[in-house]
Amino acid sequence: AAQGSGPVPGDGAGPPAPERVLFPPTFSVSEIKNKQRRHFMFLRWKQQQRKEKLALKKKRRKEREALGDKAPPKAVPKTIENQRVYDETTVDPNDEEVAFDEATDEFAPYFNRQTVPKILITTSDRPRGRTVRFCEQLATVIPNSHVYYRRGLALKRIIPQCIARDFTDLIVINEDRKIPNGLVLSHLPDGPTAHFRMSSVRLRKEIKRKGKEPTEHVPEVILNNFTTRLGHSIGRMFAALFPHDPQFIGRQVATFHNQRDYIFFRFHRYIFKSEKKVGIQELGPRFTLKLRSLQKGTFDSKFGEYEWIHKRREMDTSRRKFHL
Amino acid sequence: CWSPQVVWSMLGNRQFCSYKMSTKTQNFCRNEYNLTGLCNRSSCPLANSQYATVREEKGRCYLYMKTIERAAFPRRLWERVLLSKNYEKALEEIDENLIYWPRFIRHKCKQRFTKITQYLIRIRKLTLKRQRKLVPLRRKIERRENRREEKALIAAQLDNAIEKELLERLKQDTYGDIYNFPIHAFDKALQQQDAESESESEAEREEDEDEDVDKREFVEAEDSELSDFEDMDKLETSSEEEQEEEEEVEKKASHSKSKGKTPLKGPARRKRPYIEIEYEEETEPSAKTKAA
Numbered sequence: 001a002a003q004g005s006g007p008v009p010g011d012g013a014g015p016p017a018p019e020r021v022l023f024p025p026t027f028s029v030s031e032i033k034n035k036q037r038r039h040f041m042f043l044r045w046k047q048q049q050r051k052e053k054l055a056l057k058k059k060r061r062k063e064r065e066a067l068g069d070k071a072p073p074k075a076v077p078k079t080i081e082n083q084r085v086y087d088e089t090t091v092d093p094n095d096e097e098v099a100f101d102e103a104t105d106e107f108a109p110y111f112n113r114q115t116v117p118k119i120l121i122t123t124s125d126r127p128r129g130r131t132v133r134f135c136e137q138l139a140t141v142i143p144n145s146h147v148y149y150r151r152g153l154a155l156k157r158i159i160p161q162c163i164a165r166d167f168t169d170l171i172v173i174n175e176d177r178k179i180p181n182g183l184v185l186s187h188l189p190d191g192p193t194a195h196f197r198m199s200s201v202r203l204r205k206e207i208k209r210k211g212k213e214p215t216e217h218v219p220e221v222i223l224n225n226f227t228t229r230l231g232h233s234i235g236r237m238f239a240a241l242f243p244h245d246p247q248f249i250g251r252q253v254a255t256f257h258n259q260r261d262y263i264f265f266r267f268h269r270y271i272f273k274s275e276k277k278v279g280i281q282e283l284g285p286r287f288t289l290k291l292r293s294l295q296k297g298t299f300d301s302k303f304g305e306y307e308w309i310h311k312r313r314e315m316d317t318s319r320r321k322f323h324l
Numbered sequence: 325c326w327s328p329q330v331v332w333s334m335l336g337n338r339q340f341c342s343y344k345m346s347t348k349t350q351n352f353c354r355n356e357y358n359l360t361g362l363c364n365r366s367s368c369p370l371a372n373s374q375y376a377t378v379r380e381e382k383g384r385c386y387l388y389m390k391t392i393e394r395a396a397f398p399r400r401l402w403e404r405v406l407l408s409k410n411y412e413k414a415l416e417e418i419d420e421n422l423i424y425w426p427r428f429i430r431h432k433c434k435q436r437f438t439k440i441t442q443y444l445i446r447i448r449k450l451t452l453k454r455q456r457k458l459v460p461l462r463r464k465i466e467r468r469e470n471r472r473e474e475k476a477l478i479a480a481q482l483d484n485a486i487e488k489e490l491l492e493r494l495k496q497d498t499y500g501d502i503y504n505f506p507i508h509a510f511d512k513a514l515q516q517q518d519a520e521s522e523s524e525s526e527a528e529r530e531e532d533e534d535e536d537v538d539k540r541e542f543v544e545a546e547d548s549e550l551s552d553f554e555d556m557d558k559l560e561t562s563s564e565e566e567q568e569e570e571e572e573v574e575k576k577a578s579h580s581k582s583k584g585k586t587p588l589k590g591p592a593r594r595k596r597p598y599i600e601i602e603y604e605e606e607t608e609p610s611a612k613t614k615a616a
Contacts, residue, residue, distance in 0.1 A: 079479070080479065154453075154454050197469075199470070199473060200473065222489050222490075224489065248500075248502055249502075253486065255485075255486050255489075257482055257485060259476040259477070259479055259480035260475075260476040260479065262472070262477075264480060264482060268486060270487075270490050272490075272494060272503050276491065278490045278494075280483060280487060280490075288473055288477070290469070312465070
C-alpha cells in the first residue's frame with residue numbers, strides 16, 4: 001500500500017490537491033501499484049513542481065527588478081550552436097597558412113579572375129519529369145550553365161570531353177524514385193569533387209509567395225557559416241559556380257547557408273526599402289545539401305583519393321559536433 | 325515398373341504434377357531438366373525414358389542425357405557432357421552425342437544451346453558497362469537526418485540571416501552608388517543647407533575621414549564572417565572609398581551619417597561647425613525640431 005503520503009485518493013477523481021503535500025523522502029510515485037492512484041499522485045507531483053518553478057521565476061524577476069542597473073546580465077540560453085564541440089580546423093580569418101593555401105589551390109584561377117565559370121548540368125540515367133524540371137530551373141539560376149541529357153554515358157568519358165570544351169564545373173543530379181536526391185559537384189580541370197545528399201527540393205511552382213522568373217543578371221552570392229577548413233573549401237566550390245562580378249542591377253542573391261552541417265540553398269530577389277530595412281522575395285528553386293564525401297581529383301569512385309568521407313559510426317557520435 | 329505412358333497419363337493429364345504451372349493459355353513445367361519449359365507429352369522429363377537437355381553452369385554449357393538403361397539408378401540417371409566453348413564445335417558435339425535420337429530432342433537441344441550462348445554473351449557485355457550499385461537506405465537514419473534538417477532549418481532563420489547580410493553589405497558600400505538613402509528627415513535639410521556653405525563641407529570632409537577611418541576599423545574588427553567573396557569586395561571597395569572621399573562630399577556625408585550606429589553630430593546642423601559635440605539619442609528629436 002502507499003507509504004502514507006497526504007490524503008490518499010479514494011477513486012479516480014480524488015479530493016483537490018492540497019497546497020503543500022508532505023512527501024516523506026523515501027517515497028516515489030512509481031512505487032504505487034495501482035495505476036489510477038499512481039497517475040493521480042504523479043499529476044499532483046507535477047503540479048507541485050510547476051508551482052515551485054513559477055515561484056522561483058517570480059522571485060528571480062523581483063530580485064532583478066530590485067537590483068535595477070546592478071543586476072547580473074541575463075543568462076544566455078544554451079543552444080546547439082553555443083555548445084558546439086570546438087573544431088580544431090576552424091579557420092581564423094587572419095590565418096596566413098589558410099590564405100596561402102587558398103591562393104594556390106584549384107580555385108585560385110577563378111578567384112584571380114582568370115577563368116569564367118561554365119557549368120554543365122546533367123542527371124543520372126533516365127531522369128523523370130521532376131528532375132528534368134529541376135535541372136532547367138537550376139540552369140536559369142546559375143548563369144552560363146547548360147543542361148545536357150545523359151544518355152547512359154559514363155562520367156569518366158564525359159569528363160575529358162567537358163574539359164576539352166572549356167567547362168569549369170560539372171553538376172550531376174542523381175535521381176531515385178522520381179525525385180532528385182543526390183548532387184555531385186565536380187570542378188573540372190582536375191578539381192575536387194563533392195558528393196552531397198540532396199533533400200527537400202522545391203521547384204518554383206511549389207514555393208509560396210514567389211516572385212517572377214529569375215532574370216539573366218548575375219546574382220550575388222552569400223556564403224554563411226562555413227567555418228572549418230572543410231567548410232571553407234566547400235564554400236569556395238560554391239562560390240566558383242557563379243561569375244565573379246555580380247550585377248547589382250539584377251538585385252538577385254543566391255544564398256548557401258550552412259547550419260549544423262546542412263547547407264540550405266535559396267535564391268531571392270531583394271529590394272532595399274530603406275537604410276535599415278530590406279525586403280526579400282524568394283524566386284527560384286530551393287534545396288538542402290548534406291556533404292557526403294569530398295574527393296581530391298575529378299569524379300572517380302574506385303580509385304579516387306578521398307579527402308573526407310562521412311563515416312556514420314565515427315562522426316555521428318555527438319550531437320554537438322559538426323564538420324562544416 | 326513405370327512405363328512412360330503410364331507416368332504421363334497419371335501426372336501430365338489427370339492428376340497432380342508438382343512441376344506443372346498452368347496459366348490461362350498454357351501449361352509450363354518447372355522441372356530443371358525440361359528442354360522447352362512447356363508441359364507436353366514430348367517435353368516432360370518424367371514421362372520420357374529417353375531424354376536430353378542442355379543446361380549451363382557458371383558460364384559453361386553441359387549436355388544432360390537420360391536413357392532407359394539407367395532408369396533404375398536415380399543417382400546415375402543423368403549423364404553429363406561438357407560442351408566446347410566454340411559454338412559450331414558444340415553443335416557438332418551435340419549431334420555426335422545425340423546421334424540416332426529422335427529429331428525433336430536433337431532440334432530442341434540445339435535451339436536451347438543457342439539461346440543460352442546468346443544470353444551469356446549479353447551478360448559479359450553488360451558487366452563491361454557501368455554497374456549501378458544499389459545502396460539500401462536505413463530507415464532510422466533517414467528519419468533522424470530529416471528531423472535534424474528540420475531543426476537546423478528552424479535554427480537557421482534564413483530570412484533574417486539573408487537580410488542581415490544584405491544590410492551589412494549595404495553598409496560597407498559594396499553596392500556603391502546605386503542606393504542613396506537619407507536616413508533621417510533632417511539629412512534632407514542638411515543637403516539644403518550644404519548649398520550655402522562650402523567650408524562646412526570641408527570641415528565635414530575632415531571629420532568624415534576621421535570618422536570613416538575609425539568606423540572602418542570598427543567595422544572590420546566586428547566582421548568575423550568568412551566568405552572570400554565578401555572579403556574581396558570589401559578590399560576593393562575600401563580602396564574605392566578613399567578615392568570617392570576626395571571627389572564627392574555630400575554623398576559621403578550622407579553615407580557616413582548613414583553608418584548609423586554612432587549618434588549624429590550637432591555641428592552638422594549648425595551654421596558654422598567648429599566644435600564637435602556628440603548628442604545622446606534622447607536629445608535627437610529636440611535637435612530635429614530645432615532644424616525645422
